Amino acid sequence: xxxxxxxxxxxxxxxxxxIAITLLASxxxxxxxxxxxxxxxxxxxxxxxxxxxxxxxxxxxLILQHGRDMLxxxxxxxxxxxIPSIMPFLTEKLLPERYRADLAALISVTxxxxxVTYREFETEVRTALKPGEDSVRAVxxxxxxxxxxxxxxxxxxxxxxxxxxxVLLQHSSxxxxxxxxxxxxxxxxxxxxxxxxRAIQLRDGDVFVSWLPLYHxxxxxxxxxxxxxxxxxxVLMSPFEWVRAPYRLFQAVSKYKGTxxxxxxxxxxxxxxxxxxRDLVGVDLSSWRAISNCSEPMRWDSHQAFYERFKAxxxxxxxxxxxxxxxxxxxxxxxxxxxxxxxxxxxxRESLQVExxxxxxxxxxxxVRMLGAGKAIENTQVKIVDExxxxxxxxxxxxxxxxxxxxxxxxxxxQDATRKAFLGEWYLTGDYGYLVDGELxxxxxxxxxxxxxxxxxxxxxxxxxAYEVEGVHAGRASAFGVFNDQNGTEDVVMxxxxxxxxxxxxxxxxxxxxxxxxRGSSVALRYVHVVGKHWLVKTxxxxxxxxxxxxxxxxxxxxxxxxx
Amino acid sequence: MTEEMLSQLGKYIASEFLRQPDRSLGKDEPxxxxxxxxxxxxxxxxxxxxxxxxxxxxxxxxxxxxxxxxSQLTAFIQARQG
Numbered sequence: 001x002x003x004x005x006x007x008x009x010x011x012x013x014x015x016x017x018x019i020a021i022t023l024l025a026s027x028x029x030x031x032x033x034x035x036x037x038x039x040x041x042x043x044x045x046x047x048x049x050x051x052x053x054x055x056x057x058x059x060x061x062l063i064l065q066h067g068r069d070m071l072x073x074x075x076x077x078x079x080x081x082x083i084p085s086i087m088p089f090l091t092e093k094l095l096p097e098r099y100r101a102d103l104a105a106l107i108s109v110t111x112x113x114x115x116v117t118y119r120e121f122e123t124e125v126r127t128a129l130k131p132g133e134d135s136v137r138a139v140x141x142x143x144x145x146x147x148x149x150x151x152x153x154x155x156x157x158x159x160x161x162x163x164x165x166x167v168l169l170q171h172s173s174x175x176x177x178x179x180x181x182x183x184x185x186x187x188x189x190x191x192x193x194x195x196x197x198r199a200i201q202l203r204d205g206d207v208f209v210s211w212l213p214l215y216h217x218x219x220x221x222x223x224x225x226x227x228x229x230x231x232x233x234x235v236l237m238s239p240f241e242w243v244r245a246p247y248r249l250f251q252a253v254s255k256y257k258g259t260x261x262x263x264x265x266x267x268x269x270x271x272x273x274x275x276x277x278r279d280l281v282g283v284d285l286s287s288w289r290a291i292s293n294c295s296e297p298m299r300w301d302s303h304q305a306f307y308e309r310f311k312a313x314x315x316x317x318x319x320x321x322x323x324x325x326x327x328x329x330x331x332x333x334x335x336x337x338x339x340x341x342x343x344x345x346x347x348x349r350e351s352l353q354v355e356x357x358x359x360x361x362x363x364x365x366x367x368v369r370m371l372g373a374g375k376a377i378e379n380t381q382v383k384i385v386d387e388x389x390x391x392x393x394x395x396x397x398x399x400x401x402x403x404x405x406x407x408x409x410x411x412x413x414x415q416d417a418t419r420k421a422f423l424g425e426w427y428l429t430g431d432y433g434y435l436v437d438g439e440l441x442x443x444x445x446x447x448x449x450x451x452x453x454x455x456x457x458x459x460x461x462x463x464x465x466a467y468e469v470e471g472v473h474a475g476r477a478s479a480f481g482v483f484n485d486q487n488g489t490e491d492v493v494m495x496x497x498x499x500x501x502x503x504x505x506x507x508x509x510x511x512x513x514x515x516x517x518x519r520g521s522s523v524a525l526r527y528v529h530v531v532g533k534h535w536l537v538k539t540x541x542x543x544x545x546x547x548x549x550x551x552x553x554x555x556x557x558x559x560x561x562x563x564x
Numbered sequence: 565m566t567e568e569m570l571s572q573l574g575k576y577i578a579s580e581f582l583r584q585p586d587r588s589l590g591k592d593e594p595x596x597x598x599x600x601x602x603x604x605x606x607x608x609x610x611x612x613x614x615x616x617x618x619x620x621x622x623x624x625x626x627x628x629x630x631x632x633x634x635s636q637l638t639a640f641i642q643a644r645q646g
Contacts, residue, residue: 026623026624240603241624243606243607244607244610244627245607274608276611
């Protein structure tokens with residue numbers, strides 16, 4: 001197969017009644033969708049796009065939630081030879097003004113000709129547009145899209161797409177507003193699926209179960225394109241519903257004998273804490289053979305909590321797996337926990353932070369438990385390089401570089417950013433990590449690095465320490481460096497969102513953070529800024545955006561006339 | 565009865581979600597649309613209501629159109645209690 005449409009045509013011709021996807025929605029009957037129904041629904045969108053003047057190679061931006069509209073609009077764009085790109089949906093947490101600004105920024109970079117959204121969201125979308133100035137020629141409201149119809153593949157422009165033409169854009173989970181569209185070809189995606197399906201030992205009987213958002217590579221590639229294009233059933237629920245009813249994931253795995261899922265680390269804790277016994281009555285998780293922890297720093301503790309909570313329902317410890325992935329490599333770079341249990345090791349914290357060497361901890365030295373992300377998948381190579389691009393040996397921390405046959409073509413309309421990201425054929429991930437006999441461990445990101453007096457500090461280490469303080473919740477602190485002209489180096493600033501607005505309590509929290517950070521890292525915080533909810537700027541995936549928080553902090557301090 | 569329920573729910577939300585036990589919540593103060601309660605809290609709130617008032621809130625009902633204030637939540641619970 002050389003392009004998506006060929007693959008879809010094959011299922012449509014050979015096994016039209018096979019169920020491609022089952023959509024779950026609370027309060028509704030589960031909705032199975034066969035390849036035939038999928039293609040017929042998508043054909044309705046092909047005609048809708050044609051009427052709207054969409055040409056092959058145009059970018060079509062989809063602002064939809066999980067459901068039939070998303071399925072048909074997405075694969076309709078594929079069949080039409082257009083380039084689908086999913087934009088995160090507005091959540092309750094995100095400010096509407098912020099969302100509009102993000103959308104406008106995205107439009108200016110990816111230049112979509114068409115946007116598909118819901119009627120109730122149309123006004124929101126139109127507010128972000130600049131008619132006559134930006135690239136958008138049509139806003140399609142999903143209830144106006146043409147209905148399902150017979151599929152004639154011979155007229156589908158998607159069939160003519162070359163393997164090296166761009167098939168889709170993914171938005172890298174950079175700071176929202178500064179997002180880059182990762183442009184991927186048919187060949188890159190299909191190569192990734194081939195290698196990754198071997199890494200996870202994809203086999204007959206596999207069933208994917210997911211609640212993941214589709215604007216992120218983990219959801220889009222692992223739990224949308226992989227099953228649909230490779231012919232494995234997918235059971236899909238919405239992230240908005242999952243967060244209100246996390247037990248549904250377990251009931252779905254049990255009901256459909258799910259075998260494969262991918263989860264970000266926080267989900268392990270969330271599920272372990274929020275699922276009630278009553279909702280697990282009769283639930284059997286023994287079919288689950290690989291649950292891959294992916295997309296945010298992975299914690300051993302989270303795996304343990306998850307396992308302890310669900311083992312009585314048949315969850316097998318061997319099912320816990322890990323994965324290191326990025327949109328730039330389509331998805332997976334490494335996979336762990338399939339052939340053998342996930343690797344972990346206790347590393348000397350000071351050595352890791354200061355010397356950048358991952359030495360196994362000894363005696364009473366403070367240690368940090370590192371969870372292995374596994375080994376490189378086929379046709380993907382991983383190496384660790386120093387700041388000059390020289391390859392480092394095992395246990396030395398450096399930047400993770402990746403070379404593969406499934407690399408991005410470039411950041412869409414961002415040649416500048418693309419050039420910067422490569423060192424020859426090697427893609428520089430911006431993540432720090434180290435290798436031990438091919439096993440990759442990840443421990444930070446380059447761009448958020450704080451350098452204090454020549455000493456490199458990983459801000460997430462400081463934030464983790466802050467989370468130890470009572471009143472500071474995980475994900476609600478942001479540490480960054482602010483250059484101090486007088487000292488010629490960076491000061492470390494920590495902003496923490498707290499629930500309390502009591503000045504006395506805030507002061508106590510601030511004091512406790514200083515104490516724990518100083519003790520835990522030998523870094524003295526220059527400024528601890530205790531703020532209320534929603535102060536911190538987050539990316540669409542919920543991670544804190546440190547550089548944006550730094551800018552906001554500086555602006556706020558300057559505006560108030562405070563010194564910092 | 566209504567007053568007691570309002571007070572209990574308000575106390576629970578203030579202490580468990582806002583971590584400000586002394587904070588009093590107005591009965592018409594928006595909770596969801598204001599961002600005081602986020603989606604991660606809703607599961608806990610539904611469990612609290614079920615445990616204390618014997619009313620099951622389906623997760624499809626956990627949104628701002630079902631209730632956004634303590635008054636609305638209280639009315640919802642009482643309607644279910646029949």
